[in-house]
Amino acid sequence: xxxxxxxxxxxxxxxxxxxxxxxxxxxxxxxxxxxxxxxxxxxxxxxxxxxxxxxxxxxxxxxxxxxxxxxxxxxxxxxxxxxxxxxxxxxxxxxxxxxxxxxxxxxxxxxxxxxxxxxxxxxxxxxxxxxxxxxxxxxxxxxxxxxxxxxxxxxxxxxxxxxxxxxxxxxxxxxxxxxxxxxxxxxxxxxxxxxxxxxxxxxxxxxxxxxxxxxxxxxxxxxxxxxxxxxxxxxxxxxxxxxxxxxxxxxxxxxxx
Numbered sequence: 001x002x003x004x005x006x007x008x009x010x011x012x013x014x015x016x017x018x019x020x021x022x023x024x025x026x027x028x029x030x031x032x033x034x035x036x037x038x039x040x041x042x043x044x045x046x047x048x049x050x051x052x053x054x055x056x057x058x059x060x061x062x063x064x065x066x067x068x069x070x071x072x073x074x075x076x077x078x079x080x081x082x083x084x085x086x087x088x089x090x091x092x093x094x095x096x097x098x099x100x101x102x103x104x105x106x107x108x109x110x111x112x113x114x115x116x117x118x119x120x121x122x123x124x125x126x127x128x129x130x131x132x133x134x135x136x137x138x139x140x141x142x143x144x145x146x147x148x149x150x151x152x153x154x155x156x157x158x159x160x161x162x163x164x165x166x167x168x169x170x171x172x173x174x175x176x177x178x179x180x181x182x183x184x185x186x187x188x189x190x191x192x193x194x195x196x197x198x199x200x201x202x203x204x205x206x207x208x209x210x211x212x213x214x215x216x217x218x219x220x221x222x223x224x225x226x227x228x229x230x231x232x233x234x235x236x237x238x239x240x241x242x243x244x245x246x247x248x249x250x251x252x253x254x255x256x257x
Contacts, residue, residue: 001170002038004177009034009122010088011165013157014099015061017053021102021195022236025049026074027063029103030154032162033084043084044155046071061152075110082107082114089179091122093136093161096187101194101238108239117255120183124165127186131172136160143167192218192254193241200255206248218248 003009012031018024030044046063048071058064092099100121107114128139140148140160144167150156169177175185192198192206198218199209206218213221213228222229229249233242247254 001166001177003034003166003169004179005034005036005089006179007120008036008088009091009179010085011091011158011162012095012099012103013092013154013161014102015063015152015154016102017049017051017057019098021098021105022238024102025051026102026106027053027057027068028061028154029081030158031081031084032158033088034162042155042158045077045081047077048073061154074106078107078110078112082112085114089120089122089183090116091124091161091165093139093157093164094123094125096121096123096126096191096194097196101240104194104240105238108243120179121187122165122179122182123186124161124168125186127168127175127182128164130185131168136164139164143171192248193238193244195238195241197237197241198244198248206254218245222249 010031010033012029014026015028016024016026026047027049028044028046030042032040032042034040046068048068050073053063053065053068090100100116104114104116124139125136128134132139132142134142136157137148137151140146140163143164144160148156148160151160165182169175175182190200192200197208197210198206201207201217208214208216208218208221213225229245232245244254
């Protein structure tokens with residue numbers, strides 16, 4: 001089977017210093033680009049995070065400070081990565097909740113304001129959890145009949161994610177071989193920002209998805225409690241969340257269509 005594509009799709013995976021999308025950094029990025037004709041090209045980059053990699057993170061992915069001390073910083077490869085992702089839909093495993101928002105943060109810190117508003121996002125983990133409720137290694141064994149021997153290396157996880165999605169399409173006839181369908185199916189909410197602090201309601205209006213104003217229209221809260229904007233801008237929220245909130249405050253559109 002071939003993926004039914006309207007745009008190229010990039011499967012990607014990150015290894016990082018930790019799991020905080022605001023403060024942690026990329027130490028390795030691997031991506032597999034699938035073109036409309038089915039041709040594939042892959043790339044793996046080690047990244048110097050410019051900070052210590054905690055031992056508990058090294059225990060998971062095996063990457064140490066010494067491994068990346070001579071590697072480029074993300075800002076030195078950001079434009080190249082952005083160009084590789086340009087015009088592509090995006091797929092990963094737990095990517096909607098972690099990899100995509102963290103990658104966007106790294107782009108913003110590097111001064112690369114990559115526009116992903118027209119992209120479709122497929123999270124193979126969400127498809128898997130909706131269908132079977134397991135992890136990537138179990139998914140790989142369940143769907144592909146193979147052991148994921150190099151789990152928690154970005155390249156192995158990226159290729160395994162691609163194989164799992166293809167096997168899911170073969171296994172479940174109710175899954176359409178269509179990027180928009182898979183993107184919609186692998187989303188729990190329609191996020192305004194990649195961290196999911198704001199989501200669209202059933203009428204397509206931006207609402208807060210956390211805290212004391214959860215479920216309330218963002219535009220109304222910005223009028224009723226102007227200090228809330230300042231509180232978010234001055235606290236530990238992602239740069240992308242702050243950018244999207246500012247767009248709403250200025251009356252600018254937050255999505256295409």
